[in-house]
Amino acid sequence: MTLRSARPLVASGAGLALLAALGLAGSAGARPADAGSTTVSPAGHSFAATLNGQTTFQAGSVTVTCNTSTSQPDGTTTNNNQVPAAPGNTNAAGPVASSVNAPTYSDCSASIPGVTVTVTTSGTWGISMQNGSPITATMTIPQGGLVLQTTGLANCTVTAAPGGSASFGATFTNGAPSQLAVSGASVPVTVSGGFGCPTAATASVFNATYDVTDTTDATQQITVGS
Template identity: 45%
Template sequence: MSVIKNPGTTAVGGLALGIAATVVLASPAVAQTAPAALATGTTVGPAGHTFSAAAQGDVVLNAGPVTVTCARSSTVPTNGKPNKVPAQPGNSSSVGPIVLDINPPSFESCTTNAPGLKAAITTNADHGTWQLALRDGAPARLIIPAQGFTLKTSGLLSCNVTAAPGGAANAEAAWSNGTPSSLGFTGANIPVEIEGGFFCPTSVNTATITAQYKVTDTTDPAGAITVSGTPKR
């Protein structure tokens, strides 16, 4: 009886699988089924490193008819509360995002789209912690604690804009690995409550943020904070 062997190679889920198909004369061929691709978790690294995030260009906040543009914004590690990647094994998860505590970001040199209308933004963590949730293959999320920041206008209008008025809220962003890595917000929604006089847009309950942040590894400035997949075993 003659036997013909026909080795071949196929790629499934990025893994090269060698498949040897054996055909026996006078017998039907038997196909082998390749295993399903392995699911992935998330690892943020390097473990234990601190980081800063600084806006590259303007940060633009829109709340109804009012547009506020801030020339500078950043969050940096401090001795009391560093922006820090968790130590191993807390920097890896097989099922969910890695959540990093961060210091409340600053927003400085803010102007508005209306002549004579001034704006200032104050951030705080009185009702919770600012956090960054990172997950491989999914949008990043900036977690803003309840009443995490207040935008006040003065001059032509005196209005107060409170972010996340009813509880912690998320603003979605795109994470890109690099040296340094980046975090980009493009019209990300933030729930708000606006209070003030007759001309304040009190019916508006959503603001948006557009900004691009550079994320720098402050433990090793030549390195980078990265988000990667972790194969399940």
């Protein structure tokens, strides 16, 4: 996320923030009127999203980098991190949506010495997939679903989606593994703290790439088609 002192850019994230990100004030089900048919496969299969590379959060002149992030099925009776069972995995005129367990973030560091970073996520996140060229996705983060805290030389708290659930765009690429990429997604935030904290910032930008893998059958791939 790139925090900047600007008006919020909503529906454009933390974490995949963040990302998301995995995430933002629209609805994951929002779609243009001319959206085409979408099918997410395999129907009923569970999936994991694992960060490929790094994700960064920038607050003023301070950049926070996280090397590890994942959203995994939790083995409960919820349908989080699961492709909808047939026929719900197909929409003749729009996207297919799934709920997602909040991604975790760890192995985070700051660009200045003497600062410790903690990223906490909560709630149920969401993702909707729309077939096309490219395949597009909408990530939704619940209100306050990602909180970034720094302690040490600067004690700051950054809260994403402070006023309610928020949504942001991503792209999905079929492959082995398939990938979900968030590039320049804008997320509304509030920042509190003392000296060194960018308290005027009202928006952030999130960039991350996640590998999406089938956890029900490792020989198969999560794919999006018509």
